Amino acid sequence: MRTTRKCLGLILASGLLLLALFYAWSPGTSSGVDIWQRQGRPVKKLNAKMQDIISGNPDIAYHIKEDVACRLAQNPCVCQGDEETFHLPFSNLLFPRMWAHKLDVPFLESQPDPEATKRHRAQEYSSFRRRSYSPADAFIVAEANSPLQYPIQGVEVRPLKTIIIPGLGLKEETRSDHMVYLTAALGTFDVAATVANVSLKGEGEKHMILSSPLLPALNRQLQFVTYTNTVFHPKTADTVQFGTEGHQSFFTIKVGHATIPKLYYSGYQTEYNISALVTIATKTFLRYDKLKDLIDSIRQYYPTVTIVIADDNKHPQPVTGPHIEHYIMPFSKGWFAGRNLAVSQVTTKYVLWVDDDFIFSANTKLEKMVDILEKTTLDLVGGAVREVTGYTATYRHTISVEEGGEEGDCLHIRSGYHHVIEGFPNCVVADAVINFFMARKDKVLQVGFDPRLARQGHMEFFIQGLGSLHIGSCSDIIVNHASKIKLPWTKSDSQKAYEKFRYSSSKTNNIHNELFYFKNRFKCMVSI
Structure with missing residues (x-):
């Protein structure tokens, strides 16, 4: 009897696991954008601007149309996630809940004078508003008659x-x-x-x-x-x-002033000259074996494309070869500092960012990335990364900011995309993509990478670029990812050292909270 129950339990768990994996891995098929609020959040009041518009006729009654009004921005925003109503194995995969992470409490608790920090942030925000405000942003109606x-x-x-x-x-x-x-x-x-x-x-x-x-x-x-x-x-x-x-x-x-154009002359070609248009940039730390595999794979398909390498190893090793630029940084300077250095040395129109443990294949078609950037208004296009398990990830997200009053705004991050790109059926428009992308070099420099993010950071770049970067993602441009599966007793000293630097979280978490809470004036982050 006990054996039968165990078998039934295993069958049920396996079924749930397969269903969860199917749900998590199955690609989206809808090109629509989810603009609806989740249920359980009734409209409490109309947007302040609409209140001003309708206040001119106080004697005329009006009726709120809930399905339209619910899409209007609430002011101030509320940092609130979904409550867990039930718990089952793999329930988070089957029924993903919206979570909310307050940014003010953990950051302010680490400050010696939290109130002074809040005042400082308010002053900085006021100064920012004065610098960035334009009267052209004012809402002015041309009255009829x-x-x-x-x-x-x-x-x-x-x-x-x-x-x-x-x-x-x-x-x-x-x-x-x-x-x-x-x-x-x-x-x-x-x-x-x-x-x-x-x-x-x-x-x-x-x-x-x-x-x-x-x-x-x-x-x-x-x-x-x-x-x-x-x-x-x-x-x-x-x-x-x-x-x-x-x-x-x-x-x-x-x-x-007029915007000064930045044009790149790469010579007239009937086909795209990838070597003249694209530079490949990467950052390496304690993984020279992975870097060598990356370079070898690139040279198999693109023998003359320039590769720019930022290196912050304590004991740097020479990385030489045709069309390779190797830049040595101070020890452990960091991930985003290396990105800044590598991109700053790019002289071509486009830069392709790759991690040092990626491997090019026949599906890593840079020509298609260039074609999309040349024929559309996109500033950046991401591809997909294939793991050794065969699973291919695109990591597409939409990002939005909701006004939240004096305490700061709410940052919303959702998995998904906005719509399909016409003429490129495997490509969509999103706000954040995976860590394998080609972009206009000048637009990447315009956004930049905060050098305080030393060992962990990715989404932060796209959050900083919200409003200035037009981003796409293509599922059929694929780079392979070297295996990370290593048994503990087979790890080398360099691998152990890398993991020690890569996954130290206490200091990194506090920096993230500071960047979001103070620099970007968010009071919370909501993600699903």
């Missing part, structure tokens, strides 16, 4: 330069006198030409009035109105007030 015609957006001027403001006009019934005025804060107004029967006041000043008894003449004069920026700033905007009797409107003029 206004006789004023004006550009809503798209007007730009270089610092301290002059432009004609396009699109100004007045549309009203004929009267004895027609008048409009313009007011600015960072510049002055004038006209490029004068029109008969039009009176001008305030030429060359921040406030100018135009009037005429003839509406067609006034509209003609408005076509010559100029704006001159008088306050230098490399990137800001001026909010212009444009009004007439009983009506006023606002529009913005962006002030800023």
